Amino acid sequence: MTATALNYAGNKWREWILHNVEQSCTQESMLKHMIPTFTQEQALMALSEARELLTSPALNRPLINVTTNQVDLGDITAQVVFKLMNPHVVVIDNVLTAAECDLLVQAAIAKNIAPSTVVHIESGESVLGDYRTSSGCCFSRSETELIGNMERRLSTLNAWPLENGEGIQVLQYEVGQQYKPHFDYFDPKNAGSSKHLKRGGQRVGTFVVYLSDVEAGGSTSFPEVGVDVYPRKGSAVYFSSVDEAGKPCLLTRHAGTPVISGVKTVATYWQRERAYR
Template sequence: MRFENLHDNTQKWIRAAVNEGHPAEAIIYTLHTDGHPQDINEAVYQYLQEIYPREQSPLIPDQLRSTESTRFAYDKEVQVLLTLDQPHVILFGDFLSSEECDQIVADSKPKLRPSTVINAVSGSYDTDNQIRTSYGSSFKRKENDLVKRVEKRISALTGCPEKHAEPIQILNYAPGAEYKPHMDYFDPKFSGNANVLAMGGQRYATLIMYLNDVDVGGSTVFPKIGLDILPRKGCALYFAYANQNGWLDHRTLHGGSPVISGEKWIATKWMRFDKYTGPLA
């Protein structure tokens, strides 16, 4: 659905809300609670992206706007394999060496536990086998020389200060394991997200690092934009979805498709607007 296909009264209401300065997410939420169909979001976001100034778009550091095919990240050069503007997605090659990937996996194995999801209503960390069926572990900031090096590399590449990023999380998916499509940001309209938002503000971007080649399956899927990223050892996937004005880009809905054969290992770094003060900081 496109904006111009919406009912005339709906178009007029949206234009008036924009002129009054209401943020994008508030407009979307009001339309949804008034009974409008979910697919209206696509049309509204298309319109808002066109008329809002740049500062209303997700935060994208200047170095990530570069059109160069390679970027320097602290101690090595990485390749740009794919870029997408709306939403902002970049796939980097050779972000981690094969040896670094193997070491991260080896260090994580003894610490694996069933993965949890944050309950947006209660704020608790729950194990939900209907949504997420992976095992995970994490590293404290600067836990060892490898973690220190990777954190500096992430900061240099993305522009996110190290203290604003959450500790590196490791996920392991066995055959059949998956993570159903979800958002990485915390929707403030759910009261249960207040505690995690207090730990450093909103998340604005994610970096997923692929630690092995998966035999079959295990891709990172973005169903709203038809994007499917196959896991390749050493690559890293960056995507942005928020800004400090409250813009939250629903098109970054993403998930980990089921692993069909072999297993999948990834490392994830979530970036916040303020200093992260939560667990393992």
């Protein structure tokens, strides 16, 4: 859908309308604020578009449609080097330059890297878990120009809306550290998933961007399908956590295997079914 009325008065209004519709504000109270910037007809149309946008189920999953091996991302040309169809896993080189990787690592260190957490399956809270031993930090969406640019490149690669993206996380693994096999989707059977699913729906896409080379170990491993992707500075592995029907895909169980030598630094970018606010 094009959401023309919703876009009519620019980003601030768009955010305002989506936020208020999401908070279940009454139509009457919203119309009072929107007119005279909008005509009554435009305002009603924008509200209806916002409702549709916020409730629409995933029409499909984000796929990297490989039609050419090199992908022009405007300011950089990325290169597709591997694709698996089921689960949908794609490896792409040159998503970031080496200098951009270094800048992102410096920004993460300046922000304060702390032990990584996992989502508790019952409470949904972020807790420390012995199956994820890396450290990391989270950025908000477009927090810096570089992060905004990276989000733009990644969302261009799989043609998924920027507003469906979570903030980027930078993770660092020292020797022996790892993220044991897990899923990125929120399992609807777990009580703790509901509060996460309310905000933007299911996690449907994951990019892991490698910000460093690693001497030994530290692959992103997909044990169900026997695939290991090894870190290469500036490259990324992408996978969609859902199948064609939009249902969680069991084949996407994956891990960050233990680093044997060196330090592995990655940036993860998760994408939701719908706008993530």
